[in-house]
Amino acid sequence: MIISHKIRLAPNNQQATYLAKAAGTARFAYNWALAEWQTQYAAWQDDNTQPKPNQMSLRRQLNAIKREQFPWMLEVTKNAPQMAIIQLGAAFKNFFAGRAQYPRFKKKSKSRDSFTLTNDQFSIDACRIRIPNLGLVRMRETLRFSGKILSATVSRTADQWFASITVDTQDYHHLPPTENQGTVGVDLGVSALATLSTGEKVAGAKPHKALLSRLRRLSRRLSRKIKGSANRHKAQQKLAKLHARIANIRQDSLHQLTTDLTRRFHTIGIEDLNVSGMVKNRHLSRAISDMGFFEFRRQLEYKAGMRGAVVVVADRFFASSKTCFAPGCGYKVDKLPLSIREWTCPVCGAVHDRDINATKNLEGYAVSYTVSACGGCDLMPLK
Numbered sequence: 441m442i443i444s445h446k447i448r449l450a451p452n453n454q455q456a457t458y459l460a461k462a463a464g465t466a467r468f469a470y471n472w473a474l475a476e477w478q479t480q481y482a483a484w485q486d487d488n489t490q491p492k493p494n495q496m497s498l499r500r501q502l503n504a505i506k507r508e509q510f511p512w513m514l515e516v517t518k519n520a521p522q523m524a525i526i527q528l529g530a531a532f533k534n535f536f537a538g539r540a541q542y543p544r545f546k547k548k549s550k551s552r553d554s555f556t557l558t559n560d561q562f563s564i565d566a567c568r569i570r571i572p573n574l575g576l577v578r579m580r581e582t583l584r585f586s587g588k589i590l591s592a593t594v595s596r597t598a599d600q601w602f603a604s605i606t607v608d609t610q611d612y613h614h615l616p617p618t619e620n621q622g623t624v625g626v627d628l629g630v631s632a633l634a635t636l637s638t639g640e641k642v643a644g645a646k647p648h649k650a651l652l653s654r655l656r657r658l659s660r661r662l663s664r665k666i667k668g669s670a671n672r673h674k675a676q677q678k679l680a681k682l683h684a685r686i687a688n689i690r691q692d693s694l695h696q697l698t699t700d701l702t703r704r705f706h707t708i709g710i711e712d713l714n715v716s717g718m719v720k721n722r723h724l725s726r727a728i729s730d731m732g733f734f735e736f737r738r739q740l741e742y743k744a745g746m747r748g749a750v751v752v753v754a755d756r757f758f759a760s761s762k763t764c765f766a767p768g769c770g771y772k773v774d775k776l777p778l779s780i781r782e783w784t785c786p787v788c789g790a791v792h793d794r795d796i797n798a799t800k801n802l803e804g805y806a807v808s809y810t811v812s813a814c815g816g817c818d819l820m821p822l823k
């Protein structure tokens with residue numbers, strides 16, 4: 441299993457300057473290659489005998505001129521420009537496959553800088569990471585996983601530096617085993633972070649709402665500062681720190697939930713939420729991005745993988761909320777607007793909490809899915 445461990449770094453001033461320079465070089469190389477790509481691609485479209493650009497040719501072209509034109513690039517690890525162009529190649533691949541937007545130029549941003557190192561360009565020594573032309577940088581904790589180290593991405597969030605180290609590991613033994621409370625259905629909601637088919641409702645942290653007024657105040661203050669002034673810089677730092685804090689709170693509540701679920705249940709049924717469709721709805725969007733559904737599913741799947749648990753994702757058209765879960769009923773209502781939190785089944789008369797009814801159906805879906813995957817018995821087809 442390939443997993444990343446993001447570790448906070450404790451660089452001294454000189455090292456922080458180097459990290460910022462390497463990240464700046466990566467951004468410059470990315471933008472340089474994107475501009476070249478656009479020019480060369482247009483030339484190729486005009487005249488097919490011209491070469492079509494790719495990340496490999498662009499890396500070669502940059503290598504040929506950097507000593508002459510950008511000598512400052514040599515002051516940092518050669519990985520910084522190289523990996524940036526490889527990442528641009530991946531961005532174009534995703535664009536041509538229809539998975540992503542056309543790559544955009546990276547803006548100079550003190551809060552989102554990063555560069556990537558391949559495993560031959562750094563090493564980990566207990567509590568320190570060794571980076572070329574820099575030496576040893578202290579890490580706030582040791583790497584949690586053993587195995588083959590693949591790469592490291594060094595990034596900045598507000599005024600803090602991190603190294604996200606990717607490892608191919610077989611080592612899941614630090615995790616306590618699953619308690620095996622059987623199967624659970626989990627419904628991700630807007631009013632509660634999650635509802636479980638056991639009847640539990642997990643409220644979750646909604647940092648955005650709680651800190652929103654502070655966020656607004658800081659943004660307003662920032663907009664009044666003169667561009668390029670020291671005060672503006674200070675206000676920017678404050679705002680970046682607040683954004684980082686909000687992201688941490690959100691990440692923490694998701695980790696608690698996904699750890700708890702994979703610790704307790706062997707089979708976990710969840711919905712395949714069409715989040716991109718829902719985010720277009722302005723009223724829902726803030727609550728949904730606060731909750732981080734994609735991140736929830738990502739965490740759940742990798743943690744389940746480590747403990748040998750199974751995540752069953754229901755089909756997008758599985759009507760978990762609209763189907764009565766009462767045994768032997770299974771009546772499906774036509775419409776159930778989000779505002780309706782409780783409904784009564786017109787066939788069997790059962791009164792349903794919208795979210796709990798959905799989780800019961802997801803639990804049933806997960807059970808029948810795993811049974812049929814095991815080559816099991818003659819189950820009723822799912823509605």
Ligand SMILES: [Zn+2]
Pocket residue numbers: 764765766769770771785786787788789790
């Ligand atoms: Zn019913």
